[in-house]
Amino acid sequence: MTSSDIPVYKLNDGHVLPQIGLGTYQVRGMQGVDVILSAIQMGYRLIDTSTNYDSEGAVGEAIRRSGIPRSEFYVTSKLPGQYHHREDALKMIEESLLRMGLDYLDLYLIHWPLPKRDNYVEAWTALVEAQKRGLIRSIGVSNFEAEHLDRIIDTTGVVPAVNQNEIHPYWIQENLLKDNQKRGILTEAWSPLGRGSQSLKEDVVATLADKYHKNVGQIILRWHIQRGILPIPKAGTLNHLHENIKLWDFELTQDEVTAINRLTQPDGRVDNQDPNTYEEFN
Incomplete structure (x- = not known):
């Protein structure tokens, strides 16, 4: 598959993103360069990093x-x-560009709202300013709940283009997905495969993999896309990297999407990272 074969989502600011990206958490150093380069050669063009991942270089x-x-x-x-x-954020955006050797970022997100610290509105004003300066094309957030979204929108009048959240079959986030859609925000999924959780072994997923002659990861990634979500998987092997991008030659039925939705659990988060209480690692 080439990059031109991957459909795109249109953002509320007029820019677009491919319907799948490459996650680079724990992908670093020269080995990381090799993995990312292999992904690029396979057709990946959306590459997701973070200062906290130590993979920007x-x-x-x-x-x-x-x-x-x-x-x-x-x-x-x-x-x-x-x-x-605000000033720290603007300098950090410049620092990220320097580390990557790039003139601009296509998308930049506030990683966590950290409401206990209550500085995320100020951080959002910095992203708005950086976008005006041409350092960032699209700005967004990650792990924001509806009340966090409304607060930054009400304060600045600027709606995030993207909200990246933990979403996988054990934590389907149906209400948050609707909240994002209602505001015209594209939902991205981090840990879209549940970090190899038991959900990959669920009978409904295995049955669909057999039906469509796909692996279980492809079934779940396709499930995300049919819900209007952009998944950001990382891959442990080159084979998984290759398979994760082959998602557009089959389609689940609505009943099959609903069947996977039923796997959701009340406490389905992988590491209990509740955005209202989670204190981000530094």
Whole structure:
């Protein structure tokens, strides 16, 4: 599959993103460069990193080594919680660009709202300013709940283009998905496969994998896309990297999507990272 074969989602600011991205959590150093470069060669163009992942340098180096024009990539990074004050945030955005050797980011997100610290509105004003300066094309958030979204929108009048959240079959986030859609915000999914959780072994997923001659990961990623979600998986092997991008030659029925939805659990989060209480690692 080539990059041109991957459909795109249109954002509320007029920009677009491919319907699947590459996660780079724990993908770092020269080995990380090799993994990201392999992904690029397979057709991935949306690459998701973060200052907290320590993979920004590897992302930038892989892009340079690929020989593919910068304009063909969609690079995302994220603001750590310790830099939520406006001037700190602006300097951190510049620092991320310097680390990657890029002139601009396609998407930049506030990584966590950290409501106990209550500086996320100030952080959002910094992202709005950085977008005006041309440092970022699209701005968004990650792990924001409806009340966090409304507060930054009411304060600035600027609606995030993206909200990246934990979503997988054990934590389907149906209400949050609707909240995002109601505000015209694209939902991205981190840990879209549940970090290899038991959900991959559920009978309904295995049965669908057999029916469509796909692996269980492909079934779940396709489930995300049919819900209007952009999944950001990372892959443990080159084979998984290759398979994760082959999602557009089959389609689940609505009943099958609903059957996977029923796997959701009241306490389905992987690491109990509740955005209302979680204190981000620094």
